[in-house]
Amino acid sequence: MLSKRIIPCLDVRNGKTTKGIKFQENIDIGDPVEMAHHYYLQGADEIVFYDITASSDHRDIMIDVVRRVAETIFIPFSVGGGIRTLNDMHQVLLAGAEKVSVNSAAVKNPQIISQGAKSFGSQCIVLGMDVKKVQATPELPSGYEIVIHGGRTYTGIDALEWARQGEDMGAGEICLNSIDADGTQNGYELILTALISSNVNIPVIASGGAGNIDHLHEVLTRGRAEAALVASIVHYGTYSIKEIKDTLNLKGVKVRKNW
Amino acid sequence: MISIIDYKAGNLKSVERAVNKLGFSCKITQKKDEIINSERIIFPGVGAAGKATEDLRQLGLDQILLQAFKEEKPILGICLGAQIILDKSEENNAICLGLIRGNVIRFPSPLLSQEKKRLKIPHMGWNGVKLLKEHPVLKDLKEEDEFYFVHSYYTLPASEKHIIGTTNHGIDFSSIIAYKNLIATQFHPEKSGTAGLSILKNFCLWSGTDVE
Numbered sequence: 001m002l003s004k005r006i007i008p009c010l011d012v013r014n015g016k017t018t019k020g021i022k023f024q025e026n027i028d029i030g031d032p033v034e035m036a037h038h039y040y041l042q043g044a045d046e047i048v049f050y051d052i053t054a055s056s057d058h059r060d061i062m063i064d065v066v067r068r069v070a071e072t073i074f075i076p077f078s079v080g081g082g083i084r085t086l087n088d089m090h091q092v093l094l095a096g097a098e099k100v101s102v103n104s105a106a107v108k109n110p111q112i113i114s115q116g117a118k119s120f121g122s123q124c125i126v127l128g129m130d131v132k133k134v135q136a137t138p139e140l141p142s143g144y145e146i147v148i149h150g151g152r153t154y155t156g157i158d159a160l161e162w163a164r165q166g167e168d169m170g171a172g173e174i175c176l177n178s179i180d181a182d183g184t185q186n187g188y189e190l191i192l193t194a195l196i197s198s199n200v201n202i203p204v205i206a207s208g209g210a211g212n213i214d215h216l217h218e219v220l221t222r223g224r225a226e227a228a229l230v231a232s233i234v235h236y237g238t239y240s241i242k243e244i245k246d247t248l249n250l251k252g253v254k255v256r257k258n259w
Numbered sequence: 260m261i262s263i264i265d266y267k268a269g270n271l272k273s274v275e276r277a278v279n280k281l282g283f284s285c286k287i288t289q290k291k292d293e294i295i296n297s298e299r300i301i302f303p304g305v306g307a308a309g310k311a312t313e314d315l316r317q318l319g320l321d322q323i324l325l326q327a328f329k330e331e332k333p334i335l336g337i338c339l340g341a342q343i344i345l346d347k348s349e350e351n352n353a354i355c356l357g358l359i360r361g362n363v364i365r366f367p368s369p370l371l372s373q374e375k376k377r378l379k380i381p382h383m384g385w386n387g388v389k390l391l392k393e394h395p396v397l398k399d400l401k402e403e404d405e406f407y408f409v410h411s412y413y414t415l416p417a418s419e420k421h422i423i424g425t426t427n428h429g430i431d432f433s434s435i436i437a438y439k440n441l442i443a444t445q446f447h448p449e450k451s452g453t454a455g456l457s458i459l460k461n462f463c464l465w466s467g468t469d470v471e
Binding site for chain 1: 384385451
């Protein structure tokens with residue numbers, strides 16, 4: 001039986017790990033290579049890096065981070081943010097990432113999902129979805145809408161429809177981020193997560209809102225997520241990955257215990 | 260020297276990095292003479308069986324692998340590299356290398372857990388292995404160790420004696436197979452933390468001869 005995965009997420013800006021609330025007011029909190037190694041030793045099942053560097057001139061800084069991470073940790077890790085072309089994907093994979101995540105670029109050009117899957121395999125294409133709750137309408141029947149630019153731009157795309165389309169086009173996994181929950185530490189968006197996860201046949205990683213271990217427990221059970229992203233609660237030392245896993249294990253969630 | 264066979268299939272660098280980290284030298288190569296002169300061979304792979312077997316044949320590496328197998332060089336197959344050593348794959352109906360008798364088949368759909376919950380395909384993430392037999396490469400494995408998998412097809416060797424370990428994802432499937440100087444894991448040891456690195460290390464030290 002598969003274990004539920006606990007995945008620390010590191011937002012990286014100009015080569016430094018940073019953390020903001022609702023994509024605003026970022027502060028630097030450490031070196032991504034050191035932090036990744038620390039989480040690897042603590043039992044993280046995977047690591048997600050999200051490059052939020054504003055300027056594309058600094059892509060090589062991120063590639064260097066990826067290369068150094070790949071020499072340090074021996075678990076899968078993915079890189080998202082600023083991936084716009086097949087060449088961007090290739091650079092990141094070549095530097096040692098296991099997966100790439102596309103978000104806004106896929107909204108603007110959905111073909112990048114199928115092209116990426118065809119070139120590098122579905123297993124390494126993650127569809128990142130930023131989602132906001134809206135009034136359900138005939139155009140947005142699920143009541144959840146895909147947003148881009150950190151939640152500032154509404155796309156008119158229904159989140160459930162987009163998830164299904166992403167799967168059809170060859171995405172191997174979905175990383176589902178609730179913009180409403182992100183940074184609040186009030187818990188994951190359970191209804192959204194369960195809705196998406198039960199309607200696609202690829203794994204769903206829940207993102208946004210973790211404040212305590214109960215939140216992780218909820219999203220991995222009622223929310224039907226295969227994996228959960230954690231950021232603040234591990235970055236600021238509220239819990240270690242080991243504490244999270246031990247507690248989940250006691251609550252009957254299967255997690256990887258040996259590393 | 261260890262050859263990591265390069266036939267355009269997937270992330271070879273991660274295997275190279277893991278082997279180097281363990282203190283062994285290795286080379287990613289598609290040169291026949293280099294491969295046949297190396298001490299041991301790692302045969303990785305990510306992608307689809309059809310394209311992979313096609314590329315292997317085009318490079319003439321199918322014959323090299325057969326030769327290396329006959330010469331009793333230790334060979335480690337990983338993921339797709341663990342599948343295309345059998346006779347045939349349902350994926351693209353690919354004719355494979357036939358080093359071990361048997362086929363590669365897709366997980367049945369719908370796939371249900373013991374609690375009758377629908378399971379997803381691909382089988383992606385960390386899962387355990389139940390060892391059925393001892394093997395020098397697996398000597399450091401602990402019962403609770405888990406490994407990183409990502410696949411939609413699995414191996415079905417014709418003879419049960421080639422199945423060394425099984426994993427459950429709705430069904431029990433063979434996740435480690437071995438025959439003579441060949442051992443193959445459906446999971447990625449290079450991405451499976453310390454448990455995976457121990458398998459790679461033991462392979463790098465394995466004579467390849469002390470198993471049936």
